[in-house]
Amino acid sequence: MIIDGHSHLTLPVKEHIKIMDKAGVDKTVLFSTSFHPEMDKNAQEVKASMNYLNELLNGKKGNMTEIRKKSVQELVKAINLYPERYTGFGAVPPGLDLNTTGQYISDNIKKNHLAGMGEFTLGSGQIPLLENIFKLSHEFGNLPIWIHGFFPLELHDIKKISNFARKYPSIPVILGHLGGINWLETMDMAKEIPNLFLDTSAYCSTFVLGTVVNELPKKCIFGVDRPFGDLELSKEALLKVAKSKSIASAVLGENIAQILKI
Numbered sequence: 435m436i437i438d439g440h441s442h443l444t445l446p447v448k449e450h451i452k453i454m455d456k457a458g459v460d461k462t463v464l465f466s467t468s469f470h471p472e473m474d475k476n477a478q479e480v481k482a483s484m485n486y487l488n489e490l491l492n493g494k495k496g497n498m499t500e501i502r503k504k505s506v507q508e509l510v511k512a513i514n515l516y517p518e519r520y521t522g523f524g525a526v527p528p529g530l531d532l533n534t535t536g537q538y539i540s541d542n543i544k545k546n547h548l549a550g551m552g553e554f555t556l557g558s559g560q561i562p563l564l565e566n567i568f569k570l571s572h573e574f575g576n577l578p579i580w581i582h583g584f585f586p587l588e589l590h591d592i593k594k595i596s597n598f599a600r601k602y603p604s605i606p607v608i609l610g611h612l613g614g615i616n617w618l619e620t621m622d623m624a625k626e627i628p629n630l631f632l633d634t635s636a637y638c639s640t641f642v643l644g645t646v647v648n649e650l651p652k653k654c655i656f657g658v659d660r661p662f663g664d665l666e667l668s669k670e671a672l673l674k675v676a677k678s679k680s681i682a683s684a685v686l687g688e689n690i691a692q693i694l695k696i
C-alpha cells in the first residue's frame with residue numbers, strides 16, 4: 435500500500451482524490467489546516483495568505499483554539515466523505531493547561547477517531563509548550579505526535595523534541611521535513627531513538643533525501659505536504675533515490691502503516 439504520510443486538506447477535496455488515483459496512492463494521512471493557499475490565483479494572493487498565517491501563528495488573528503477546532507471539523511468532514519482514502523491527524527493547541535488540553539483531545543481527536551495529533555508548528559524556544567501534549571498522548575493510548583521540523587526551529591529545539599521522544603518511548607514521534615537544514619544531526623537522533631521517525635516532505639535536496647532514506651529506511655515516512663508539495667513529483671523523487679525496492683516500499687507506506695496499524 436502506498437501512503438502519503440503527510441498532506442494538509444486541500445480544496446476541492448475530490449480533486450485531491452483524483453490526484454491520488456492518478457499517482458497510484460492508496461491513502462493519505464490528512465492534516466487539518468487553518469488556511470487554503472492552494473485556492474490563491476497569483477503570487478500576490480499567496481503573499482496575503484502567508485501573511486495571514488504568520489499573524490495567525492503570532493496570535494494576532496482571533497482565538498487559535500477556535501480556529502483549530504474549526505479546522506478539525508473541516509478535516510473530519512473530508513475523512514467522512516472518503517473514509518477508505520483518508521486517515522486524519524488533528525490540530526491541538528499547545529501550551530494550555532492539562533485539563534483544558536485533555537478535554538480538547540477528548541472532544542476533537544478521540545471522539546472523531548483521529549489517528550494522531552499535529553502538525554505542531556512552533557517557534558524556536560517553544561518546544562516545552564508540548565509537555566502536556568506528550569503527557570496526554572500517553573494517557574490517550576500513545577497517540578502519535580507530528581511536529582514541524584524546519585525553520586523556525588533550530589538544532590536546540592530539535593534536541594528538545596528528541597528528549598521528549600526519549601522520555602515517552604511508547605509514543606511515536608514524527609519530526610517533519612527531515613529536520614530541515616539540521617538533517618545530519620536529526621538523522622543521528624532518529625537512528626538512536628526507536629520511537630523518533632522522520633517525515634520526508636520538503637526535503638532540502640534530493641541528495642539529502644537519498645542519504646537519509648537509504649541510511650534509515652525503517653525510520654522515514656513518505657510525506658508530500660500538500661499544498662506545498664506535489665504528489666507525483668514527491669513519489670518519483672523517492673523512487674529515484676531509494677537504493678532498493680524494499681527501501682522504497684518501507685518509506686512509501688509500510689512504516690506509517692505499522693505505526694498507525696492500518
Ligand SMILES: [Zn+2]
Nearest residue numbers: 553582583610
Ligand atoms: Zn510543516
